[in-house]
Structures are given as structure tokens and as C-alpha cells.
Amino acid sequence: AQKITQTQPGMFVQEKEAVTLDCTYDTSDPSYGLFWYKQPSSGEMIFLIYQGSYDQQNATEGRYSLNFQKARKSANLVISASQLGDSAMYFCAMREGQGYSSASKIIFGSGTRLSIRP
């Protein structure tokens, strides 16, 4: 069965430092997608970054990059030059299968609460 594990319930980081949020996953499907979402205190879910299992390059979106290590089944999120506005809950998530007819539900980890210190 598919599973997402986030082992860091909370993290404190100094402003402007880089931060890595850990995520490991488990699936028997060779085709899958990995996501990171941010949930600020206001509650909405904000999509940050996506990595497909067949993608050769690590995904990057501005200050966000996904350190994808397929053999280790890890998909860590790296935020460079952290800002106060980065303080939020961060969820790693996975969808098994790719393509129109595949199952599309997303499985979420339990989240990491990131707090940025000024």
C-alpha cells in the first residue's frame, strides 16, 4: 500500500537560511507523482512543486527544489533563503499512476510545521 512519511513534526530555522523538509514514500507502482503543498495559518492549501517518477531532473520552482532520490524513495523539499512568510505547515503527497485513466487520489503525509525566526 502507498504511504508517505514525514518524520519532522516541527522545525525552527533562522531567516535567510536554507531548509530541507524530509519526505519518504512507499509504493509498488513504478509510475507515480510526488507533490509538496504549503498550508499557512489561514488554512488554504497552496501547491508548490511536482516531481514525476520518470522525470530525469529534480524539479525546481523559484526558491523551491525537490531533491528526488528514487532508489531511496525520498522526495525532500529544499527551500533556499527562507523568509518569514515561509512559516507554515508543509505536506508531502503522492499520487500513484500517471495518465488519464489511472487512479488519481493523492495520499498526504502528516506534515511538518516550519517556523522561521527573524
Added chain:
Amino acid sequence: NAGVMQNPRHLVRRRGQEARLRCSPMKGHSHVYWYRQLPEEGLKFMVYLQKENIIDESGMPKERFSAEFPKEGPSILRIQQVVRGDSAAYFCASSPGLAEDTQYFGPGTRLTVL
């Protein structure tokens, strides 16, 4: 370009009443997903719908919960005879339904059962 719309944002019900949560997907998206988030937990999948079809309802409780996505109008998540344990944030997401699509989430509806 409007995102996923959910209403109401906050809903208070007494035990035994019905709750109706609405979701309008992003323009051009024909796939809708509902998730539930209990306090201090991650989101849990409930149901996946396309227009007039339920594709996957493996996360839906067997009783009291139902969902629809009619040909016209928003998707509706309906909870009958609510209990205190139904108090949670309910999120709707939509996607265009293409390969490797990303799901974009609405702001959520926070249901409180008194």
C-alpha cells in the same frame, strides 16, 4: 482566472442536522476531489468525481456521506445527521484530468458540529 471556489467557508451545524458543502472547480477542470482534514492531521482522500460520475469513493464513510457532481452546477458533498466527529476542514480540489495533472485546492470549508 478564478481558482477553485468553495462555500460556505465556515459552517456550524447542530448534531443531527445536514451539512451541504459546495465546490466549483477551476475553469476548464472536469475532475473534482474531496478531502477531509481533522485538526493537526494531514488531508485524507474521500471521493473523486467527474461530471455525473463517481470514479473513486474508497475514502467515503459508508453511511451519512454522499457526493455528486452534476452536469450543471457545483459539486456537492452532503453529510446527513452530522455528529461531533464530523467537525473538520473539508477541501475540494480540481484538475483538468490530463496525464500528470496537478490538483489545485480550494480554500476549504470548516465544519463545526455543536
